[in-house]
Amino acid sequence: MATYTKGPVAARRILALMLLAGTAGTAQAQDVSIGVIGPMTGPAANTGTAHREGMELAVKEWNEGAGDYVSDEPPQVELVVEDSNSKPEVAIGAAQRLMTRSDVDMIIGDTLHSHVTLALMEMAPQYGVPILSAEPVSSAIADKVLSDPERYALYYKGNYNSDGYGKAVHGFYSWAFENDVVPEGDKTIAFVVEDTDYGIANAEKIGELFEADGWTVAATETTPTGTTDFYPQLSKLRGLDPDILVSVFTLANSGISFVRQLDEQALEASHMAIFYPTRPEFMEQAPDIADGMFWAALQFSPEITPEHQAFNDRIEAEFGVSANYSHAHAYCTMVVALRAIDAAGGTDADAIASEIGGTDYDCLVGKYAFGEDNTVQSGPDFIPVPVAQVQGDASQIIWPENVATAEPQ
């Protein structure tokens, strides 16, 4: 007998442990509890940590009386952070844990990944909990909402769609051709993007807009996240000789290597970089090789925006790190959530959701307002997606003209 009962006994013990873990409730000292799901471990943990810091700052200010309140009696808020490890199934486990163990009233997540959000948004109708995603941009999320608005009534997307960049890049170049900032050439465009929904969606959108103007997409090269050797791709592109080259990476290092190798290879194309110059490390290491480069979108710049500098100081005082765009975006997302809960005057899911939908609030990166697809809107009146140029050792906004801080060089 003793030979085989071992396993079942072990199994039973695990079960008992899990039951314990499952029922050990958290004491509720706060009025409202918000769960956050983001990549706290794994390759994207840096960004996940920035998100956590931004949100913690927002909640801290809120609880200490320094928030931008809607009502006279704002609720005290408790924050519970869970890890998604950049994986959908892990995020779903985290959501279930937040619902059953921490009994949260609202979930913010995923803070970074579109593919995780696509899975996570299913939890909103399932558990009747409002879910607001933070940085994900993929238009697929908005499409999913539009495909069944009733089902996803509790879900909101806290960042604009991936076509935000597309429109900005296309709009900038149309302006640049007209004003002879960039020559039009024989109308070919090429992409080197990282192999994520982020990179690919941007390449597709920009490609579509240019093709409508009679341009040809010469090549779309997707490289694994973290790639830093672009020689094979650049050699190939030199042969294709495009007029515009668009690169999209999320990691600063990919961007630095790309820009440096582009310089070595001396391609003649006009280079437009997307997202990665936002990273502080990029500007630390790249200025001399990146001089004159165009990039989108300069949304967080303590150097030229006093309000951003003030936010940076608060983050630095709290966590000892300098703030980046992810801090700012997460902070704003959390403030949007806090104000919605405050306005709803309770924890009723439908009330919170409808307050999120009615948001009209100016935060660090622009004005937050949601469209019919439950998605934050982009554009000059909402969250602007400006194009910047590296000039000397700083970046200046050169487009749109109404917000430009410098002329293109």
Place this chain on the structure above:
Amino acid sequence: MTAPLFLEMAINGLISGSIYALVGSGIALVYGTTRVLNFAHGELLMIAGYLVLFFAVTLGWNVLLASVVTLALVGSIGAAIQRITIAPLLAREDWAFRVIAATIGLSIFLQSGAQIVWGEQFRTLPYFFDGVVSLGGLRMPVQRLSILVIALLLMGLCALVLYRTSLGRIVRATAQDAEAALAVGIPAGLVHTSVFAISAVLAGAGAILLSPILTVNPWMGVSFLLKGFAVVILGGLGSFGGAVAAGFLLGLIEAASVMVLPTEWRDVVAFTFLIAVIWVRPNGLFAGREA
């Protein structure tokens, strides 16, 4: 395609091929002498990358000094891994699989350990050499060319050690007949440990050469390990020379693939080539020329 572009493609292929050859020949050397497949071999690259970053960037040492110290340390780490995790398993039954399982565990352990110690910051070393060689339409930075040259020199040096020194002689003897080597008094343990050290140094050299153009991160070893394994199988298991040749071949195939297809198909082409070769020539392309 113009001639300079074609040449550039070939050089790109040879450059990545030289790293595959460095990694693969180390794996081949270890397998040839000890019949051990070390799945933590990629992590030696990663550790070397972080060490050289630490010495050259954090402490600001001269790159050459930093590299030499790094190689010495990585060699000792390789030897320690062999002593602590692999040698004790060799005497046990079913050891071949257990070594695989243990080294896979070790690889995860080292990756997450590196992530905890150094964070997941993706970092790069400054260039060792400045300047770009420009010949006709061909442009190639000195830094990249130096990878090829230094890798070739290192593998030449390694071959010299293998074929011209008494250490090399006892390593080859153990590879060719372990029991006979034991019978003439060659201590197998010493040979196994030194082979691990040599292969760790080769991997470490690869990491140092790459660190200015690739990011140093906790997972950097994974893709090189797979490529290294592919190279070892293509070259004929355990053959040092075969692995070197197969490394360059694989690099060229990849470079050609990028020229013709979008980048994301590169590894599919590389691994399909491996499986196709195994169908036709199970013993690899350069079989029968072991260490």
Place this chain on the structure above:
Amino acid sequence: MTEILGRRPALSFLICVGLFLLTLVLPLNDYVLHILTLSLIFAIFASGWNLTLGILGLKTLGHHAFFAIGAYLSAIAAFYGGVSPWLTIWVGAVLAALAGLLIGLPILRIRSMPHVAIVTLAFAEIVRLIFSNLKDITRGELGFWGIPPFDPVSFGETTIRFGLGNAWGSFILVGLFFFAVQGGLLLLLRSRPGLTFAAIRDSEAAAESLGINFGAWKLAAFALSAGIVGLSGAIYAHYVMILTPTSVAGPEMLITLLAIIIVGGAGRFFGPLYGALLLTGSLELLREFGDYRMLLYGALVIGFVFVAPQGIAGLKFDRLRRRRGHGTNESSSSA
């Protein structure tokens, strides 16, 4: 064979079924059920892999490729073809088995362990990249969403629903699949073919002299193993309802499953169940450790390889045998 099945496997099997039924009456919350459901899916995966890895003695490292093939192809058939997942999971399983035949042929010809390990690993990488690159069909790393859950089943008044969020239905369904697969394997292993597998593992030469046709047997076993793993992938797809190439065919899947098998006991029939429950369960408990989770994972694998190479399922068994004074002569050759 006792060494693989333990003594009185049928009784062990019934105890497991009993425990499963017991969990059904416990007041478990959705989160615990989600974890148990994932454990059981991984246990099916591990049982399938265990067939080649432990019982057949072929050290393959690419079975997550079959998991991905089963998952994606069943999801594609259900999503684009509008076919019920009750049918498409079998499509996924059969296609995974066919892929097993494809890759089984060259590696069975070679047999050398490094070849088997490396070639199967490379195969898994190819499969991952193909699903990742065929973005028009799978949406690549963005994630293949919109996969339908299993159609609901009605018994008179009550309707049981499946898929994420329907924790009860999903747990019962996956439990049924698990016991069907385990029961089937148990019957198979105690029949003539099962004894043949054991013979192949214990002594290739001896089995050959008995006139057993190796190639065909091994290939059949390999395909069966791939098919079971494919089935587990298909069930996973219709449970989680979103797939990304990295999460189903990435290196972490390999490591998770390898750890389950090593900790549970490679080549032990009940090993996968113990391993899956222990690892999936305890690692959830260790969530608080965040970054240290994978570190512990690695250490656990190394520790088991050194201290208890037969896994949990082998623990008592060995001790008992030693007490009786039998020498250990288990486990197979290593190439």
Place this chain on the structure above:
Amino acid sequence: MLRLEGIDVHYGATQVLWSVDMRVAEGEIVAIMGPNGSGKSTVLKAAMGLKAPSGGRVLLDGREMQDASATERPRHGMAIVLERRRLFPRMSVHENIVLGAYARPARETKGSLEWVLGLLPDLREHLDATAGKLSGGQQQMVAIARGLMARPRVLLMDEPFLGLSPAMVKTVSAIMRTINGEGVAILFNEQDAKLSFALSHRGYLLESGRVILSGSGQEMLDHPEVKRVYLGVREEAAR
């Protein structure tokens, strides 16, 4: 000077040697004769430390060798020529021979090589050849040369005549006598009783892992049991 006392050897659960006693005196040639699977090779491997005995002692000049691993025994004056030569096939003859001196101080290597080539002059012209490409007989000479490079006082030879042509058997026997003439004791095994005992000063008959008979070469040849079973069977088979 070499003594085996009560050696037991197990392979897994199976015992293959049962309390084997043997000795080799200074300057002796000793043969171990026995049928296939009687444990002859195992005796030599146990003596050399390549197979750890589960019981008994190995003594060299009265010193216990149990603690000396296989790699240390050459330092104490033992060397072995393994069954089927076991050369390093992709190395040159010269490299093979020199590796035999691994356990000796490097300064002796040159002298030892001259001594060995003096005993086996035919090898001189093959020094640069690849060992694996030589004929079986030539390989056996290389293997013997390699063993001698350790300057052993007792040389163990495992099936030295296996697979050799009759002419080569004669040559190798002659070499063994020459070596013995240089003061090296030899312990070898061989299935052929006539060959074994004609060449040796003394011999042992091993059956199923036990020594069942011992004596001088001539005594062994004359023993009725050996005559009936081994010589008799051979003669019948030869007819």
